[in-house]
Amino acid sequence: MKPPVIELDNLHVKIGKREILRGLNLELRGLTVGLLGPNGAGKSTLINTLLGFWKPTQGTARVMGYDVRTDARKIRANIGYMPENDSFIANMPAISFVRMAAELSGLPPDAALERAHEALFYVGLGEARYRVLGAYSLGMKQMAKLAQAIVHGPKLVILDEPTNGLDPQARVRMIKLIQEMRALGNMHLVICSHLLRDIEETCEEAVILKAGQVVHYSNLEEERSSNRRFVELETEGDDGTFADAIELLGCACAVTSPGKIKTVLPEGIELRDIYRLAADRDVQLRRLNFRRDSLEDIFLKAMEK
Amino acid sequence: MAVYKRTYRGYSGPLTSPTWRFTVLQRYAFKAVFKSRLLLIGYVACFFAPLALICALYLNQNATLLAMVGQKTGFMKIDAALFLNFLSVQGVLAGLVTAFVGPSLVAPDLTNGALSVYLARPFSRSEYILGKGMVLGTMIGSITLLPGLLAFAVQSSLVGWTWFVDNLYLGVGITLSCLVLIAVLMLMGLAMSAFVRWKIVAGALILASFAAGKGFAAVINEVMRTKIGYFLDVQHLLSTVSGALLHHPVTEGTSPWAAALALVVFCGFLLMLINRKLRVCEVAG
Incomplete structure (x- = not known):
């Protein structure tokens, strides 16, 4: 059996006095995992905890075998994160932004530049890579965020609402890209989305959170084959x-x-x-x-x- | 194979040392800062006073040139007061540089939510602060510490080893004074930039904290007939500490130790402000 990519063992996270995650137990091994839940379910908190931004108040969380409490830096070295909100420097050209992201992950400047070009071509922004990010459309900004998330060749990519605010055409492009990345098979994807269709089209496993707890785990591949x-x-x-x-x-x-x-x-x-x-x-x-x-x-x- | 034909692939090449990774941020921040021609001109102008001082030091020891204008060598007294005045002038310029550069360092990242992109990498908050702070530190150091030490070195080379040994305390004083100035201005620039996300307002606040601090201090001292007001005057505190380090005490106001303590408290407050504000935005969803 493959080792789990994400392991949660009785994970509790408190922000201030409010307990957001309440005893999550999970082992995720699939290549693509969907994270579902209504607003306030704890999806973003879980992602932030996996990234080491929040420390567990109880229990443990492991990403690729590394503990989020003690090995946050090692975890981040292996993760690519595409945040939900606008997260870029508006007056910076996309190529510089993605190159800087690669350099911050430890790539030498020359390799970072080469891979920034590759990543931007890969997400379909090749022709627009010298334009400043502030002049990009919403769809292009999402793609630029994806490019910075994958530029350093992470083993796990976390996509937070990747199709948020996209028009149908741009959404289809994004879903196709995610499916392509899944097909490559050299990285794990965690996709956090409100849109069930996105998860259905891209994921093998789905975890549904509600009020900080896992209310359902579903192996979509198995369900598809059992119900067909x-x-x-x-x-x-x-x-x-x-x-x-x-x-x-x-x-x-x-x-x-x-x-x-x-x-x-x-x-x-x-x-x-x-x-x-x-x-x-x-x-x-x-x-x-x-x-x-x-x-x-x-x-x-x-x-x- | 052409770049555009390549598909996605992992990276297994060498990685840079994590120790110096903060310099990546510094390099990109420098590029962004010097995009402004106005700032570039202003920055170059900051070197006029040091250049004039070094020329004056040279002239002060050049008997041939001085004889042509009917002067003797040593027409200018080279002592702690001269270096203190020089540091005061450069300190004011450093304050202006901080007001212009500081707000453009952190505020845009906070406004655009870019912190999550930086900090989701093997890159800590301390490294982020260090990387951004080093931009200010390098710029302030280049217009205060570097010319100050250069002037000291020029004077030492012109007069000789005995002058250097007798006045070594000046070199040490210049170094320590500039380091204090760099630390205070660096933290101030970052804190204001993090606290007020509008660049113009943050810049104005930095300038105001100097001017208003001085005004408040004067009013408090006058009305309450006390010296407590001096603790609000950052410029005075810096001058007092620099004066003590250059063995040329400022006679008015607080004692050097009290001024140093006030600066430590002020820096601690700024650090706390930075720590509170520079966090990845949390959406409890």
């Missing part, structure tokens, strides 16, 4: 026996309304068997879709806990 055999059908020309025929195949089946059937395909039964059955009985399949618990369903259920 839940099928909804809409038929035409069925004399009411099609559902019985499906049951005879060994599938659990329910007729919700005339012509509408819900079924779960067991091991060994494939969709082609349903098609064949429909063809044999001269039943038209007007609609067929896999229905699975969406992340939204999971999130809403978790919020009810």
Whole structure:
């Protein structure tokens, strides 16, 4: 088994007198982890704790095996962080900003410059890299923040609301980029977002926080594969026996309304068997879709806990 | 392969020493500071007085040139008072430099939330403060400490080893006075910049803390018939400490020890202010 990237053991964090994180226990091993939760759930506090900005009041947090209490510097050397808010120097060209970020992570000036060019091309800002950051659009600023987060080749990248305020096109670009980074497989990603769709499209694991506690952990990959055999059908020309025929195949089946059937395909039964059955009985399949618990369903259920 | 064709890759090359990493920030801050031509002109102008002093020191020992204008060598008395006056003039210029440069160091980072980008790296808050502070420190040092020591060295080389040995306390005094001045102005520049995020207001506040401090001190001393007011006058405190270090005590006002203690308390207050303000913005979400 792969060693966990993030390990939380009864993690408590207090800011002032208010306890924000209340006994978090987690082991995250996936390449991409989504952090979900409503406002005030403790997502940003958790990120800040992982970065060593806040010290745990109780329990431990480890990132790549390093304790946040004692090895914050080592952790930060291996992390790239893309903050949620504007975090740049407005009158600095993007290339200088990203180069400076790389140098602060310890890269020699020449290597930092080379990688700053690479990172900016990678995020799609190659042609605009000499423009000052203050003149960038919101989407470009987000990309510049991503470039500074990955320029030093971190092993773990934390993205805080990466699609915040982006128009649909820019959002798609950002999601595609995150998916590309995931596909490269040489870095872990933690994505903190309010947008369930973003997490669903990019993450393998999702952690839902509520009031400083983990209310749900979900391995999205496993859920996707376990629920993919839940099928909804809409038929035409069925004399009411099609559902019985499906049951005879060994599938659990329910007729919700005339012509509408819900079924779960067991091991060994494939969709082609349903098609064949429909063809044999001269039943038209007007609609067929896999229905699975969406992340939204999971999130809403978790919020009810 | 062309840069634009490269895909993302990790980095496994050598890393720079963490000890000197604060100089990265200093280097970039210098670039940003000297983008302003006005400041560059002002900074160059700060070297006119040192240049004039060094010329005067040279002239003071050049019998040939002095004979042409009917003067003898040693027309100018080279003593602690001269160096103290020189440091006072340069100190005022250093204050102006602090008022112009200081606010542009920290305030933009706080306004733009850039602290989280710096501090999410293997780079501490102390290193950030040191890196930014060194910009002011280097600039103030270059217009006070460096010319002061250069003038002392020029005078020593012109007059000889005996003068150097007899007046070594001046060299030590210049060094210590300038270091105190650098520390106070550096902390003041950073603290005001962190406390007031508007650059112009922060600059005005730095200047006001000198001018208003002097005014308040005078009013308090006059109304209450006391010397307590001097503790509000940073300029007076600095002059008193410098005077004592150069063995040329300032007769009026507080004692050098009291002035030094007041400066320590003032610096402590500024450090506390910096510590409170320079934190990564927390969103409890």
